[in-house]
Structures are given as structure tokens and as C-alpha cells.
Amino acid sequence: MTRELYALDSYVREFRGRVVRVSDKEVVLDQTAFHPRGGGLESDTGRLTGGGKERKVLEVKRNGGEIVHVLDSAEGLTEGMEVVGVLDWDRRYRMMRLHTASHIIASIAYNKYGALITGGNITPEYAKDDFDVEKKEVLQDIVSEANEVARRGIEVRVLFLSKEEALKIPGVVKLAERMPPEQETWRIVEIPGVDVQADGGPHVKNTGEIGTIETIKVENRGKGRKRLYYTVRP
Known part of the structure; x- marks a missing residue:
């Protein structure tokens, strides 16, 4: 391995x-x-x-x-x-900023609106996520709130927990219709007071590194499904 x-x-x-x-x-x-x-x-x-x-x-x-x-x-x-x-560090670092931003957005969507991500992708230029929500305005509100969180400069923590301990955390896997990973040791990414998820990817150390999250557009992808495109600015 x-x-x-x-x-x-x-x-x-x-x-x-x-x-x-x-x-x-x-x-x-x-x-x-x-x-x-x-x-x-x-x-x-x-x-x-x-x-x-x-x-x-x-x-x-x-x-x-x-x-x-x-x-x-x-x-x-x-x-x-x-x-x-x-x-290629510039490429990686932009994806790290967008990845941490996506966790904040997903957490607000889940905790405030009960919305799950049904799909998504992150490139160096922008990210896109599909949410099971009815109104576009909800996603615009979520991005505004996510920017408030990013500006607070919260330390991003990485923990390694047993699968048994990880599954005790509410909402630890927020992707709809996705089975939790089968490994016995899980990598957990935590933004204290904001989000905690099972996740294997790279993140920034502090939410202040994200910059400003900017909505590019919101698409209607069918009943109860909206796609949010967003990027980060310095």
C-alpha cells in the first residue's frame, strides 16, 4: 500500500x-x-x-x-x-481552499436546512455541489453564512478515530446515498463548532485561508435539486 x-x-x-x-x-x-x-x-x-x-x-x-x-x-x-x-502547489492550494469551503457549505446546508449533497466536484478554478433543496435563495443564504464562518479564522483539525467512535458523531457522512468507508480507522476533518466529517482529502489549516467564497451561478437540476457553482477569491 x-x-x-x-x-x-x-x-x-x-x-x-x-x-x-x-x-x-x-x-x-x-x-x-x-x-x-x-x-x-x-x-x-x-x-x-x-x-x-x-x-x-x-x-x-x-x-x-x-x-x-x-x-x-x-x-x-x-x-x-x-x-x-x-x-503544482498553486493548483493544490486552491483546491484545498475550495475543499474546506465545501465542508462549511455542506455543514450549514445540513444543520440549518436538512439538505444533503447529492453530488459534486472540485477543480482548481471552481467547485460545484448538488443539494436536495427547492429554492435557489437557500443556497445564496448558505454561501453568505459560510463566508461569515470563514472570516472567523477557525483552526481546521485532522483526527484519526476508530470506525466505531467515528460513527457516533452525528452527520459524520453527509453525502446522500453514499456508504461510509470500510476502513477500521477513519480520518476525520473537524472545524470546531461548525463541521465534522469523515474525509481523506487535503484541507487548509485555518478557515481564514479560504478567502471569500463567491457564487458563480445556481442551476435548477430538477425537482428538489439545485446545483451551486462557486469559487474562492483572495
Whole structure:
């Protein structure tokens, strides 16, 4: 299994790892700071250097317990070789800000309106989430309240709890029709007094880093379903 450095510290920008397997243009390392596509987030991108050559990391994906790095070329990489990975930090950091913003928005929607997220995706440019709400105005109010929370500068905590302890937390999994993860140890992201969720992705350390959450548009996606597009500004 690949050791997931981003789960321990979202701010790791550069790391060393060893090649476990090479297949065509795909490489598995013993550990990585590159977050794979999943959990509603686009994957990280960046560079991987080893054997005197630098390669682009075009995409990262999960395959069971392994994290697979898709490169522009894996030429010269061999099993056991040490490599250095460097993230496209601006891309990652924008997704971290949007990801933490999405947790705040989801928490307000759930706690105040009983609304669940029925789907969503986060890119470096914007995020989109589908909510089971009737009125567009509800989402505009939620974004306004989320900005108030972000400005409070609340520390974002990461905890590791047993599955049994995690399931005692009300609303710990807020995505509709999604089964909780099967791992015995759960990674919990908490914004004290605001939100607590089971989550494996990277986040900012403090809500003050989010900046201003700005609504791009709200779409009607059918009865009782609205899609919110939003971004973050400095």
C-alpha cells in the first residue's frame, strides 16, 4: 500500500519516495504527497525526478491501496529507484481552499436546512455541489453564512478515530446515498463548532485561508435539486 503523506500533512509540497512498480507510463511509489482523483476532488499534478530526468505527473489515481502516478514518460525509472516528487502547489492550494469551503457549505446546508449533497466536484478554478433543496435563495443564504464562518479564522483539525467512535458523531457522512468507508480507522476533518466529517482529502489549516467564497451561478437540476457553482477569491 502507498503511504499517503497528504493525509498526514496537506502542506507537503515536495517529498522523496521509492519506485515500487512501473508499467508503461504509470508509476507506483512507496509513499506520495500527490492526492489522487476521488472524493469529489480532481487529482494533483506536478513533477517527478529520478535517474537524472524530470517527468510531468499528468494525473494521479487510486487502484485499491496503491496510488498510481500517470506520467508523460516513465523512461529510465526502475523498481527501487529513489525519486523526488514536487506538486503544482498553486493548483493544490486552491483546491484545498475550495475543499474546506465545501465542508462549511455542506455543514450549514445540513444543520440549518436538512439538505444533503447529492453530488459534486472540485477543480482548481471552481467547485460545484448538488443539494436536495427547492429554492435557489437557500443556497445564496448558505454561501453568505459560510463566508461569515470563514472570516472567523477557525483552526481546521485532522483526527484519526476508530470506525466505531467515528460513527457516533452525528452527520459524520453527509453525502446522500453514499456508504461510509470500510476502513477500521477513519480520518476525520473537524472545524470546531461548525463541521465534522469523515474525509481523506487535503484541507487548509485555518478557515481564514479560504478567502471569500463567491457564487458563480445556481442551476435548477430538477425537482428538489439545485446545483451551486462557486469559487474562492483572495
